[in-house]
Amino acid sequence: MVGRAGFEPAEEGSYRLLIGDRRLKAAGKAGLKTVPAVILDEALKPEEALETRLVENLHREGLDPLDEAEAYAALREMGVRVSAIARRVGKRRPYVSKRMRLLRLHPSVRREMRRRTLTPGHAQPLLRLTPEKQLSLAEQVKAENLSVQETRRRVREI
Numbered sequence: 001m002v003g004r005a006g007f008e009p010a011e012e013g014s015y016r017l018l019i020g021d022r023r024l025k026a027a028g029k030a031g032l033k034t035v036p037a038v039i040l041d042e043a044l045k046p047e048e049a050l051e052t053r054l055v056e057n058l059h060r061e062g063l064d065p066l067d068e069a070e071a072y073a074a075l076r077e078m079g080v081r082v083s084a085i086a087r088r089v090g091k092r093r094p095y096v097s098k099r100m101r102l103l104r105l106h107p108s109v110r111r112e113m114r115r116r117t118l119t120p121g122h123a124q125p126l127l128r129l130t131p132e133k134q135l136s137l138a139e140q141v142k143a144e145n146l147s148v149q150e151t152r153r154r155v156r157e158i
Contacts, residue, residue: 020035020037051075051080058071058072065099072099072100102127105126106135109126117142118138118142121151122148
């Protein structure tokens with residue numbers, strides 16, 4: 001998506017790239033001379049541009065679950081309802097809500113998620129526990145290579 005520059009005067013017909021920077025660079029490396037683009041009639045307000053960039057970023061493949069959660073939370077803080085976020089990114093509302101709840105995990109547990117030693121499926125049940133118990137069970141999950149089912153069972157037992 002390309003929009004007219006809105007922060008400083010520009011020559012007639014001058015535009016600035018809002019989203020799609022990686023796509024544009026990849027097209028250039030592939031030798032393409034033109035790429036499909038959407039040209040807006042007017043510049044977006046700063047909060048609209050930020051929202052657009054966040055939503056576009058959420059469509060990336062291999063996005064870290066916590067980065068995804070942080071982007072959803074940022075949109076939520078901008079006043080966007082969870083149901084609207086879900087529609088914009090093509091996910092179901094419960095999925096978006098569950099992702100955002102991952103931000104409530106103990107920082108060490110979140111760090112293990114970023115290292116990909118804990119999956120969101122393992123981390124989600126830990127949210128029912130105190131921070132100290134989250135840490136303890138997360139260590140067990142790693143040490144014993146627990147399945148998601150086994151992790152859920154142990155959470156129920158605590």
